[in-house]
Amino acid sequence: MLHAVGLFAVLFGTWILLSGHFTPFLLIAGAVCAALTVAITLRMDLLDQQRDFVGPVWRLPLYWLWLAGQIILWSLIVARQVLAPRLDIDPVLQRLPCSQRSDLAKVMYANSITLTPGTVSTDVGDGEIEVHALTRAAMEDLKSGDMDRRVSATEAKRTKAAAADAP
Amino acid sequence: MILDILSWISIAIGAFFVLVGGIGIWRMPDLFSRMHPAGIIDTAGAGFLLLGLLLQSGDWLVSVKLVLIFVFLLFTSPVATHALAHAALLDGLKPWTRRRDKARDKDGEP
């Protein structure tokens, strides 16, 4: 139920932000559209019922800031490699361990890896993640486990519900 | 005035990263290595460009839309890239490495 209400809030908020008009007719139309979408979503059983993603939310902005810094840093490094007169790349494909338990945190870790230029996640499994890196240096940086720890820190503590969900 | 200068700088950086991404897409030897420079466009390129536009917007609705575009890009681009890499690997595409380049065996669809 919480998920449905949350989805409705997000949809209706998006409607308001995108329309920018606040006449009663348009607001009601937006609410009806959002409610209809939520109803269809519920009927199609598309809502994710996993409970364990409410972690220490206040850590997320900190993580995003750190990630933004990493992205800029690695963008510059990859840019230098792209513009170098001789291509100095040495791509590697490797499986790395990851410590996230919930699916959401795993997705977050994999997406963070992909967002950082120089590394792309290619497969996510149980407790490990396959990564393609443009250079060995990029792979070593990931192997240090810094990002892995930071993502895990935003994860919720293991609760009973989460333990039941986890395989 | 300071805002203007900041936004110009930001747009210039964004344009530079977009250009680098384009060059990388053309220059890199195989699909997997092309994804890395391509990712620069979606993150640093789009980020700095939209930040520059944001500083010029002056209207909160416009600013919100710019932020939304960036957020959509941040959520969709890694998923698309990951799906692409995953699909290509499942299809049997082998990543280019230094050794394989010397062996000169070619892969990919004829």
Next chain:
Amino acid sequence: MMFLAAAGALIAAMVLALARAFAGPTVYDRILAVNHIGTQTVLLIAVMGFITGRPDFLDISLLYALINFVATIAVLRYVKRGRSTADKES
């Protein structure tokens, strides 16, 4: 003027990605190129909205950002399974 420089960079990057889409060599290279031409179009339209002083272009940018993603995923699902998404879902 800076908007123009940004538009120029975007168009140049689009040319390079177009070349990649035509040259291939694999289907995945083309999908990558299409995806990034989509992103560049999103940015180009946003910049164009500012050049022409009509920020409502941003709505189109938003729509493209989403459609681009949906199209990419649909294509990948088709290629990955070797058959259509309709096979699975209908």
Next chain:
Amino acid sequence: MDAEARQGARQGRRAIDLYLNIILLVFVAATGIAAVWLRNLLASAMVLGIYSLLMASLWVVLDAVDVAFTEAAVGAGVTTVLMLLAIALTGRREKRARSRPWAPLAVSLATAGLLVYATLGMPAFGSADAPAQLHVAPYYLRHGEAETGVPNVVTSVLASYRGFDTLGEVTVIFTAGIGVLVLLGSASRRRRNSATPAKGDSA
């Protein structure tokens, strides 16, 4: 900003529009030719997706924002998926044509020539005294929002002043969509029911 500066800005903008139009049209032509040229139909479908994106950008430059919306949603989104479904039902590679199709080429070139010739008779783009700007358009612009309560003029025209027209269009599109779904559904069901395993499309 004084009038002279505004005039200059407008001229500059027109020049930018012109160059953007030229660049985008060159891109469109290149993608169109490439889509026909490529033998791999999957690649052709991809290139056609790019074509739609470029056309949509062109609509934006021409200030036809609503058409651009449709082009992006239908051209780049739905059409690509439909093409892929069609390819999935047939095959990935185009057969090499044996005969040289000179007659169809001549017909298409003649049609294209006629169309280009017809554009010479059209009023200049955006000219104020074109027939399209003289009759109902000023009325819609002036009274549209008050009469329909819809802030977007194009929406008010489509959904209110030409409501029945749009209803007809929507009916046609809905029927077409159902038709496509039925066709695809029956095709995939037949394939699943047939004893031979569906062979991959790797050609």
